[in-house]
Amino acid sequence: MSVKVTRDEVIAFRLEAQNLNRRVDGQSLVAATGVCGVQNSPPGSALLALNARVSGVTREAVNAAISDDKSLLQSWCMRGAPFYFPTIDLPIFTTGALPTTEDGRRHFVLGVEASLNRLEMSLAEVVDRTRNAIGTVLSGRTLTVNDLGTDIAEQIAHELPKSKRADWESEGPYAKGQPLGEGVVHFCLRILTLQKVICFAPREGNKAPFVLLDEWIDNDVPEMAPEDARAELLRRYLHAYGPSYAWGLRLVARYAFTRR
Template sequence: MSVKVTRDEVIAYRLEAQNLNRRLDKRSLVAATGVCGVQNSPPGSALLALNARVSDVAREAVNTAISEHKSLLQVICFAPRDGKKAPFVLLDEWLDTDVPDVAPEDARAELLRRYLHAYGPSPRGDFASWLGVRAREGEAWWDLLENEMTEVDYGRKAWVLTEDLDALQSPPTPAGVRLLPPRDPYIQGRDRETIIDKQFHRDVFKTVGEPGTVLVDGRIVGTWRARKKGKNLHMSVTSFDRLSARSKKVVEAEAEKVAILRGAAAVEVDVDSA
């Protein structure tokens, strides 16, 4: 028999699991990245995704962690840029030490655990879609953890790691504002209607030129785009509904952090309603 949970509980659980409810200490870059991975596509997104999850993120610290300490790297990574080119490189070609030899089934099981911790509760099909394989191929991965999962129901049948069930049923109330970059891990889950009302999907999910999203107290409430104009950054925010004066002020404070990370001297923020 499945356990009943609500959409609000699912959202609050995922935000807490993905460190979007409260920022981690600035020394926790590896911990923040390891939850569900962070991709640097489009360029600059990884830095902004970490900024949404970790306090006092600095471009220099992230660059050092990638190019010198090499602590944020996954299996296939961007090599140092060569002019306008951003070549890929295999992890074992970049690191100074050998990559640990892990049995394929153990690696698959660990990836599924991390997926369920970050995006649970989830049905099998969503995992296969997120992984980029056919549903039938995803079944073999899913079966590896059948004894570690509990079935839940929040309007659809899905599964969560049993060890995360208590956290799902009693998550902290989401609070705060974040400017999430395009393709942030949080919006990469396949059940889009859980976190963003369907009427706004066309505003958020685009084939080319995706905007960033505005997260306020646990809800995606709008989109944002930014461009450099000389030494300054101009950011346009389009909210799905009218933002409160408090929310606008915090959005502007978050925009200042984005400007610093983008090397801008100042930021100008325009907020409009859709």
């Protein structure tokens, strides 16, 4: 049975679901981010979004939730954008957003295709190499994406045959003077956030450094089967933005495919 709704009813539903028709109590800061995450792009925009939803929210309160009790986490998430979400919901906003196939992951990190073809490497291979190197490079440290990419790319370069290493170290298309391999590693870091290997540490000035997730989070995070994480992310999206069409349909298609 189909249900017809008006534009005003859709808007009213979304305002209610996202706490935009009235601010919730400041003690509900973490819960408010769990509706469907809060995007922090450009940097700092999450504070504005939370201020619209939570009474008396301050930068200090958000920073405390991230740095002190670590009830909030920031990581790349849907569409490869940085989001705040409750730490306890980590599987939903990482595993739930992780494409299940090589083609799906290449689509998630659009722009890497030509470089992988030039290197004659699959995305899965470079992600694996990046994951294997990142523990040594990042352990006990926080590094910006540029510093992290440089160190990992150099470590991977030493493992490659000479013929492939030449392409890896040649200048790539992403930034002047940046080696091709380093640019590809940057794409792989987005996959590693969804694989729960790294997350963002608090900003240092205008820089957003990375940290190993298992070094950053002190408390245990509940595990969740990938299909359950995808289903829950879809449920939260439809609760916050439904009735919806484009992105919701893509999630439905992905979930339905993986359930076959």
